[in-house]
Amino acid sequence: MRREIDASSCLDVASFAEAYGMSELLEEANDFVLKNFWEVSNTAKFQDLPAEKLLDFISCDSLCVPSELAVFRAVILWIEADPEERLGQAGLLMTGVRFPLMTFREFREVRAVNLRMECFGNKEVELYGSALKEFGFSLPKTKDQCRVRQPKDALILTGGDQLNQDMGQRIPSRELWFANSLRSGTGLVKEIEWRRLGEMPDKPKFRHGAAAMDGRLYVVGGCYFYRWHHSFPLYLYCTLASYDPKQDTWKRLADMQEIRSNFSVVVHEERLYAIGGDKDISTNVDSVETYNPDTDTWSFVHPLDQALSGYAVAVVNGGIFISGGFNCNYLCLVSMFLYDPERGTTYLADMTHDRAQHCMEALRGRLYVAGGVCNLRNFYTDQQACEVYDPVSDSWTDLASLPVPHVGAASAVLEEKIYVLGGYCQEDYSESGLVHRYEPSTKRWENMGKLRGAVADVRACLLQLPQHFRQ
Template sequence: MEFTRLYLPIEWEERWRREKERKKKVIEEGGEGIEQDNRELRRIVAFNDSRMGLKSWMENKQGPEFRMSGTNQEVTREHIRKELIVDERSVDDVHTYHSTTYPKEVLQALKEFQDSSLLTDLTLITEYGESFQVHSVVLAAVSSFIQETLRERSGEGSDNDTNLGVHMWSVALASEVDHIGLQAIVEFAYTGVVLSLNKDTMGQIKTAAQVLGVSRVMDLCNELERSKESRSTKQHEEKMSALEQMKITLQSIEQLWVERVACDVVLDVDGAIFCVHRVILAAGSDYFRGMFTCGMKESHQTCIALPFLLASELEVLIACAYSGALSLSWDSVFEITCMALQLQFQPSLSLGLDFMIKEIEANSCLDVASFAEAYGMSELLEEANDYVLKNFWEVSTTAKFQDLPAEKLLDFLHSDGLCVPSELAVFRAVISWIEADPEERLNHAGLLMAGVRFPLMTFREFREVRAVNLRMECFGNKEVELYGSALKEFGFSLPKTQDQCRVRRPKDALILVGGDQLNPDVGQRIPSRELWFANSLRSGPGLVKEIEWRRLGEIPDEPKFRHAVATLKGKLYVTGGCYFYAKNDMMKSAYSYDPEHESWKRLADMQEVRSNFSVVVHEEHIYAIGGDTDINTNVDSVEMYNMDTDSWSFARPLDQALSGYAATVLNEEIFISGGFNCKYVCLVSMFLYHPERGTTYLADMNHDRSQHCMEALRGRLYVAGGVCNLKKFYTDQPACEVYDPVTDSWTNFASLPVPHVGAASAVLEEKIYILGGYCQDDYSESGLVHRFEPSTQRWESVGKLPGAVTDIRACLLRLPQHYRQ
């Protein structure tokens, strides 16, 4: 049985052929005329339909949890270039993604092989004839004795390549090693634990560990002895987890591969040679598992030719099989993901798809959509199309947009979820698409213009429509009449209806919690227990924007304002705050809300009452930082909430008392800006807080402020609103500024249209929302919501709040679908 060469759809083959010819011509001409964006990459790969279709294969696979580890600047340019000429910007934009659970998954696969005696090459024999069939590379990763023996065997010839191939060998162990001890060592090598370790077996296991040189099992035995002597479980709790042990084992296996120790097969890709362990490839790839375990001729070969692959991409996938990490950029991700599909490297495939979703941008989203559509990946296609809709104006300015088929563009235009500054932006996008190739595209103009909702334009915007239409009539000999039909739709449309609005429903819901407001009839303030969520964002005529608010429920506690909220693992957490304005009205209670079950849970109280403070999520713990504990007293203490034990414990305090500050997390670090000090003076400070290391001061803000908002967006921190000091009084702080952590510097950006003191804030679909608050100068409350659009650097009004308007809190929460219908 031999493997069948796999192919992509014919149109992708044709695209690749044309791209190849273009690049060849560019190289022959000395590199002149390279487009700014040339990421039409090779895709001459597909899934192995002789074994199982891609769709069924992906449905049967359970993807592990992944997280991004950050930018990897050490990846060389040669690794990314891959015979293609790429633009300099994307070469440096490399991220390393890795699976936190990959060591467990690959060792579980190896354990299954060992249980079935698949690809085992080493027999361990005790004095009494008991034996274990194992993989030498796995045992060598934990045993210094086996590793030294393996290195000697690998170095027996003058050239390591002469020793390639599966060589069965055995080791007769010293009489001190019995079956129980040896079984424990093998168990540890494949699972990272020794379940049989107890006071009765410790002597046998420790002896085997000493003879085989398994230092980590020795450490486990020593920990058990210390625990027994002290009659304490503390040492047991602090010992290394099984996953951490398996991570070390996999790193040792990777080092053996780097040093070409015990590699048993060579992969030849058009002269590029890769020496590998076939058992590791089989554990990470269904393709190689079939090749090496199903009786194919390649299972007996020491050198296997793979002429249909590209060496640079296979090298990346092999490295991922040993590490669970993948360095990716937009100039490599499609090629690598395609090869992962062909060779059925599930971990690499999942990392590639994870990269596409998390790193998607205006220049790449249409490529992602094409890739997802070609391979029938519905979830990825949905993500890519949704990105286009919510960033349509930015996407419409890219070169890729000009290559959209008319049918696909029309689908976007007809979508209610299209998010644009105004309907004029939609019209301009259509015109730019037509003008990219007017001779061919003018025929589509009438159909595309039907997707532009002219009744949503103002008279001033419509003047531009008329001017553009007259200009288009001059193209060639073709008569294109748009103005008449547009005027009819614009002038004789009915009053605004829902059908004429753009109605977008973000996947995450913007949640409002608590707050208070002034009752104008009786002049009293009314604290709130209510929760609201933004179900949809609506764009009407001109610049008219609205938010559709829906009531979510009530907090099962006293009304709350100046409290704090956070979301963690799909749940909402509400802590502290005030329920009225007297000295003893501050709270330390905490609650969680589970939207899946529509239920609240009372949690353990905080150690201290707190108001005018924030909570942040850091490394899956919630931290309550500083705040007021009395009307005129703020504190420096910090508490950490542990979900597993439902308890609060004190962490390292701030270096000064602080309240009314803003806090957020960026790149897994806690940033805190401004606030009131112990004398209730507004600060200009910005610092990092770490629960163990404490405070690290950064560059000061350009303006002092308290009771303001700070949000992380695109790697920077945006600060807006609040109050500042004016001699002995407070006044509104209109200035807004943004912090760049790379340069440790601040830059001003557009000021807020109106004051927002004690407002809530959140980032929804890469736009910053400032909600409610009041004006310090006259204490008026507007309840307005303003949204900052980074691409235009402008604030726009998007409606009003449904209830309480000051000292409210906001966050994002994914709600079940029935809430949104």
């Protein structure tokens, strides 16, 4: 039932779980509603919600909506399904709408809808009566009346590279960008609204590792200068720094024991794991080390069974899964394996397509793989094919292909949707600054606009930002 939760079924699953006392399933179904509220509000089942259940949802701090106007519109949809019976409950439901978070332009729609409601013959209804007090005509009684809905994850982009055929002319980035809402234009036009968060300390970097753990952003390793000629080596980092969004400060932490680039950092059981990667321009490694934030120390754990870089990694059901990547001969692999820090590697079913420099994200118990490069005789070419792995059946299924190449792209899951961000095209080495989003329910990729700043070998993760960043 967990795997089948979608916008049309989530409310039924929640009702079933509540009736039979299945608390974990109920929490997951309710969480899906909160993360996909606007989509759920447009389903037929939403019209049958009891008023008290609807009020619970819209009063929740973790409700994810593009604006507070979306909450108001959802309530109006529910009322209009049976206006004679439900207009009497409008005043109570409107207490869940946080009118102070609206702009004055958005509030005009509230007034217009109120006039329309009066046409139903109920002169007593005033949808925004209590809102006038909150909206500035008197001071709110409590801070809760004006609380921004939290937690709401922000998509954070760190570092990256701007491509140039002359490697010495590349311009890596120190910048951090974030987005946590969609800006909808006319018709079906949508794009992500990016805002600058700040800069990383020290020098810029790309092909680094980035992860969020316990409310902090960790950035580790990577490189800041790139020349193909052996007299100009790849300059690598072993440094680790953390960013605290509450204090808006960076802290330098212990260095890794080995320099790494073209690798990933993953969070597992409240520790960071830095896996494999390149140690110079033509050598990758099999070592794995873990960072303990309590002691600010790195230590080596069980190595991989072969040198690996340019892979993708994700955690699902408590296991660390690693797909593809370059082996010691820099051939793209089809492998998929489960890595354990104590026992090492357990190989699983191979992917259908070989790939490296790709993305993999966990969503609802499955692993989605997209983009990268693949082998082409003595060279590489773009890999636009996508596939999904089911850990239960140990099998792969093809997905819709990416519309454009995304090599060295970042990726993340935001509000139950998969985002592939930036990268480049292997064929002509041009930048691919686009963002594509995969919607599991429609099984389609859609264009979500362009990145800001550097676009190649950038890293992404989710982090909760304080209110002042988001307003």
